[in-house]
Amino acid sequence: MTENAKLEILEKWKGALNKCIRCGYCYEHCPIYKSTRWEIDSPRGKLILLYGMLSGEVEPSDYVANKIFECFHCNRCQKACSSGVPIQDVYNDARAFFLDSGFDIVGTTSMTDHEVCARCLNCVRMCKHEARSFVDGKIVTDRLKCQSCGGCLDICPEKGVSITCGFGTNPNELIKQVDSFLNNPANPDAKAVVFSCGYSSYPGLQTSRYDKFEISKEYQILVTACSGRLKSHTVLETLERGAWGVLICCCPEDECEHGGSPRVKARMKALTSTLERIDIDPKRLQVVEVPQGNPGKFTESANSFIKEIRTLGPIV
Amino acid sequence: MSSVNIEKLKEIVGENNVLHNRADLYVYGSDSSVHEAMPDAIVRPENIEQVQGLMRYANSEKIPVIPRGSGSGMCGQVVPIKGGIILDMKGMNRILEINPQDGYCRVEPGVVDDDLNRALKPFGVFYPPTPASSCAATIGGEIANNASGGRSVKYGAARDAILAVKVVMPNGELLSFGSTTRVAASGYPLERLIVGSEGTLAVIVEACMRFVPIPKLRCLGIAKFNKLSDAGNAISEIMGSGCQPSMLELIDKIAIVAANKAANLGLPEVEAILLFEADGMSKEVIDLEMAKIQTKCEKHNCFGIESSYEEKERARIWAGRAKLFPALSKYDERLASTSLADDMAVPFSKMAECADKIHEIAERNGLVMTAYGHCGAGCMHTKILMDTEQHISWDAARRAVEEIYDFVRSVGGTTSAEHGIGLSKAQAFRKEKAASLDLMRAIKKAFDPNNIMNPGKLMDGPDNWVEATTLRYQSQ
Numbered sequence: 001m002t003e004n005a006k007l008e009i010l011e012k013w014k015g016a017l018n019k020c021i022r023c024g025y026c027y028e029h030c031p032i033y034k035s036t037r038w039e040i041d042s043p044r045g046k047l048i049l050l051y052g053m054l055s056g057e058v059e060p061s062d063y064v065a066n067k068i069f070e071c072f073h074c075n076r077c078q079k080a081c082s083s084g085v086p087i088q089d090v091y092n093d094a095r096a097f098f099l100d101s102g103f104d105i106v107g108t109t110s111m112t113d114h115e116v117c118a119r120c121l122n123c124v125r126m127c128k129h130e131a132r133s134f135v136d137g138k139i140v141t142d143r144l145k146c147q148s149c150g151g152c153l154d155i156c157p158e159k160g161v162s163i164t165c166g167f168g169t170n171p172n173e174l175i176k177q178v179d180s181f182l183n184n185p186a187n188p189d190a191k192a193v194v195f196s197c198g199y200s201s202y203p204g205l206q207t208s209r210y211d212k213f214e215i216s217k218e219y220q221i222l223v224t225a226c227s228g229r230l231k232s233h234t235v236l237e238t239l240e241r242g243a244w245g246v247l248i249c250c251c252p253e254d255e256c257e258h259g260g261s262p263r264v265k266a267r268m269k270a271l272t273s274t275l276e277r278i279d280i281d282p283k284r285l286q287v288v289e290v291p292q293g294n295p296g297k298f299t300e301s302a303n304s305f306i307k308e309i310r311t312l313g314p315i316v
Numbered sequence: 317m318s319s320v321n322i323e324k325l326k327e328i329v330g331e332n333n334v335l336h337n338r339a340d341l342y343v344y345g346s347d348s349s350v351h352e353a354m355p356d357a358i359v360r361p362e363n364i365e366q367v368q369g370l371m372r373y374a375n376s377e378k379i380p381v382i383p384r385g386s387g388s389g390m391c392g393q394v395v396p397i398k399g400g401i402i403l404d405m406k407g408m409n410r411i412l413e414i415n416p417q418d419g420y421c422r423v424e425p426g427v428v429d430d431d432l433n434r435a436l437k438p439f440g441v442f443y444p445p446t447p448a449s450s451c452a453a454t455i456g457g458e459i460a461n462n463a464s465g466g467r468s469v470k471y472g473a474a475r476d477a478i479l480a481v482k483v484v485m486p487n488g489e490l491l492s493f494g495s496t497t498r499v500a501a502s503g504y505p506l507e508r509l510i511v512g513s514e515g516t517l518a519v520i521v522e523a524c525m526r527f528v529p530i531p532k533l534r535c536l537g538i539a540k541f542n543k544l545s546d547a548g549n550a551i552s553e554i555m556g557s558g559c560q561p562s563m564l565e566l567i568d569k570i571a572i573v574a575a576n577k578a579a580n581l582g583l584p585e586v587e588a589i590l591l592f593e594a595d596g597m598s599k600e601v602i603d604l605e606m607a608k609i610q611t612k613c614e615k616h617n618c619f620g621i622e623s624s625y626e627e628k629e630r631a632r633i634w635a636g637r638a639k640l641f642p643a644l645s646k647y648d649e650r651l652a653s654t655s656l657a658d659d660m661a662v663p664f665s666k667m668a669e670c671a672d673k674i675h676e677i678a679e680r681n682g683l684v685m686t687a688y689g690h691c692g693a694g695c696m697h698t699k700i701l702m703d704t705e706q707h708i709s710w711d712a713a714r715r716a717v718e719e720i721y722d723f724v725r726s727v728g729g730t731t732s733a734e735h736g737i738g739l740s741k742a743q744a745f746r747k748e749k750a751a752s753l754d755l756m757r758a759i760k761k762a763f764d765p766n767n768i769m770n771p772g773k774l775m776d777g778p779d780n781w782v783e784a785t786t787l788r789y790q791s792q
């Protein structure tokens with residue numbers, strides 16, 4: 001089949017792409033756009049790209065394919081789109097086209113390092129999206145099904161699973177952001193880090209910077225993908241680097257589509273016990289459920305946490 | 317024009333701040349208008365020195381430069397009709413200063429409006445233009461476009477809020493216009509000249525704006541009308557009688573249906589509604605203002621007035637109204653909403669006639685058009701809803717746009733209230749400002765002798781917007 005013939009899979013979306021008024025109101029809902037601030041990383045930019053492919057202005061390429069595969073599937077853009085563009089459905093067909101055409105794709109899909117993989121199949125069993133299977137002695141990721149939630153990274157005992165393009169959500173990237181907040185001389189009031197699930201609700205500036213007087217100087221919001229991805233060692237490192245406390249905001253368990261909420265709760269419960277054993281007040285590590293579309297609850301939780309942390313003071 | 321030297325651009329702003337892949341160029345070639353065109357490079361400067369370096373290079377090579385915020389403009393202001401370099405100003409996104417004592421804030425141009433207002437809120441103040449696109453629009457874009465919005469009826473537009481700007485001239489020189497003081501009497505107000513210049517004069521690299529206190533109380537009212545002209549006449553009556561609403565919005569039935577479909581607003585699906593708001597520090601004053609507005613509405617046959625101080629309900633209705641522009645695509649599955657004849661301003665006394673005229677012109681040309689807007693500020697919006705894949709729709713749209721602006725001029729109105737001119741309104745703008753076009757060109761030449769700043773816009777925009785660029789919609 002020629003590429004043009006394969007592109008027909010997208011033809012049916014031409015009407016929907018025409019409906020996109022390109023207002024850009026989806027910007028504020030996209031964690032990937034917020035991370036890079038390049039137009040092509042926004043939902044609008046990706047829809048324009050696909051439109052360009054249909055009109056022949058943009059050639060399908062590895063670069064374009066990767067852009068369409070860079071997505072945490074939080075679906076905020078589609079929920080917020082007043083023009084009613086079925087963004088994820090359009091993306092899914094585009095992804096099928098790119099896979100079918102054999103492009104070299106990394107995207108935000110989680111991938112297994114077969115050299116390291118112990119074949120324990122934990123990731124296959126735990127994946128809520130049935131995106132992983134064991135074929136011919138190897139773990140295979142179904143790129144169309146993978147939601148980039150990172151649950152498989154979390155469960156792999158060999159650290160053999162990774163998401164190459166983390167857009168700020170990979171552990172090393174999170175710690176870098178922790179450092180720049182806690183160890184910034186311009187921000188002496190820094191006290192806590194709030195790790196927020198990217199699928200839950202988090203308020204704050206979308207792309208602007210306000211270095212002198214952050215909205216709250218006392219805590220920094222760092223967005224993970226699914227909160228289940230948050231490792232104990234990331235939390236411990238955050239405390240080691242000077243945080244007085246860590247708050248984790250996750251989705252309510254019945255809303256969590258990736259199974260991360262119960263995992264992060266269980267993991268943090270265990271970590272709290274460890275902290276207690278080394279005389280660190282367990283109140284310094286808290287997990288709270290914040291439903292989608294409820295930034296008020298987020299702010300309320302963060303403020304009440306900070307109030308408690310203030311009374312505890314720094315860890316000595 | 318020389319071809320753009322990508323290596324030189326990387327030297328000036330760093331490798332990570334330059335894009336030249338065709339896919340990126342295509343994405344940056346359109347905004348929220350019907351137009352698209354290919355730039356030659358995308359550059360994202362991070363500081364003033366980089367902007368200066370870039371302008372020196374572009375000026376020496378006579379390469380067009382198009383400063384761009386979020387690309388949420390509706391008329392093609394940032395569509396690079398002559399190619400060149402798109403300057404993505406989102407790399408300069410710092411809120412530099414909030415000074416409650418002296419009543420101003422200083423920001424870089426890439427700061428998003430909502431972000432600024434979130435930062436201002438703890439100080440009990442807000443930046444007043446509040447366009448519906450505040451979740452995406454940048455301050456630089458708002459200034460370049462002279463944006464206004466729902467609260468402009470009481471608090472004014474970007475031009476009223478601006479105190480000072482820093483700009484990089486096409487030759488790379490950094491200049492400051494205006495003053496941070498509330499009054500500045502003498503000389504030409506160059507900071508205000510930059511407002512509404514749509515990137516044709518210089519690159520805004522810093523802006524200083526005044527803010528206003530957040531009122532303690534706000535009350536929102538909804539008045540229903542069985543005739544669109546009654547609602548239009550009520551606006552005229554309200555604004556002509558000394559009332560001071562903090563918001564006065566007209567929404568016709570087409571827009572009501574679309575908003576209900578998109579945001580489940582539950583607005584009454586009558587011929588027209590007026591959303592009105594009064595704000596202040598005391599309930600007594602607000603109640604008095606609301607009562608005055610209600611009396612004027614009743615005089616023009618409104619019915620079922622409801623009002624509420626409830627903040628959540630007010631926020632819900634306003635959020636729905638703010639999304640009306642994209643929501644219009646939901647009015648009819650077969651039709652897409654296009655940013656054509658998207659805004660205009662007419663005298664209050666002509667508001668009813670204007671609203672009716674929009675529907676009359678739509679019907680005559682076989683199109684669907686809506687009448688809504690911040691009418692208390694004199695601003696009327698419409699959009700053309702049509703089957704964008706049919707060439708015949710574009711012929712009809714072109715006729716409709718021309719007829720609408722002919723009407724607007726005939727009643728003493730003006731081509732743009734707040735969305736700007738860009739490409740799609742250039743024909744109407746040139747007709748309206750025919751006598752002063754040469755003077756405007758002379759001013760541009762004084763700023764930009766090589767005509768590199770966003771060329772082909774405003775007074776030099778095209779007469780035939782349909783053929784000026786590729787349309788972003790494919791038609792048969």
